[in-house]
Amino acid sequence: MILLNPNEISFPDPALLESDSGIIAVGGDLSVERLYFAYQLGLFPWYNPAEEILWWCPDPRFVLFPKDLKISKSMRKVLRDEVFTFTENKCFRKVIEECQNTFRKDQDGTWLSEELVVSIVKLHEAGIAKSIEVWQNEDLVGGFYGIQIGKVFCGESMFSKVSNASKAGFIQFIQSQKEGLELIDCQIHSEHLESLGATMISKKDYLKILKNNNDES
Structure with missing residues (x-):
């Protein structure tokens, strides 16, 4: 684990640094430039x-290849019956605030600090971060946001106020991307995303995919 120089936007190469915990570096700041550079290298901030x-x-890294997406019969019916409608980037700030305020099992408080929220909103304004909104009867009932690095979408957080809302939004997002999406980075394992087809790959393989698809963008 490397201590970052706050006056220099740099990181150690995660491909060359082994870490049992997964923590590569500590410190630095949350400037837009540093955040974007971090995601390009395969790093993400996660802290209290x-x-x-x-x-x-x-x-390993928890990811989902679009071709491996699993849609249950019940979810196919939800989508077919048009229970929800979907938008992209309609209310990014609202989505990240809902993610920030959502209670999560076995988690004390939120990892989304106000400083991080402000920086991610700036990434959105720069066209790098995007949100997917899920609506029901004109009410925002679910959604998620993430960082787009070439053809890799780094999913950050999601929320759901009614059953199946975030899952429907996730499926719709993947299906709508067609050839524009090579991989979704889910970062850390969750049963929810595993049920949709997410799996573990090595850090080495993830970084290779990230680099190849970022170079092609």
Whole structure:
């Protein structure tokens, strides 16, 4: 684990640094430039707001290849019956605030600090971060946001106020991308995303895919 120089936007190469915990570096700041550079390298910030910023690149990495998407019969019916409608980037700030305020099992508080929210909103304004909104009867009932690096979408957080809302939004997003999406980076394992087809790959393989698809963008 490397201590970052706050006056220099740089990171150690995660491909060359082994870490049992997945933490590659600590410190630095949350400037738009540093955040974007981190995601391009395969790193992401994940830390408690009152603590130092931690930069992660776990091994293995939890990802979903669009071709491996699993849609259950019940979800096919939800989509066919048009239970929800979907938009993209209609209310990014609202989506990230809902993610910030969503209670999560076994999690004390939120990892989304106000400082991080402000920086990610700036990434959105720069066209790098995007949100997917899920609506029901004109109410925002689910959604998620993430960072687009070439053909890799780094999913950050999601929320759902009614059953199947975020899952429907996730499926619709993948299906709508066609050839524009090579991989979704889910980062850390969850049963919810595993049920949709997400799986573990090595850090080495993830970084190779990220680099290849970023170079092609």
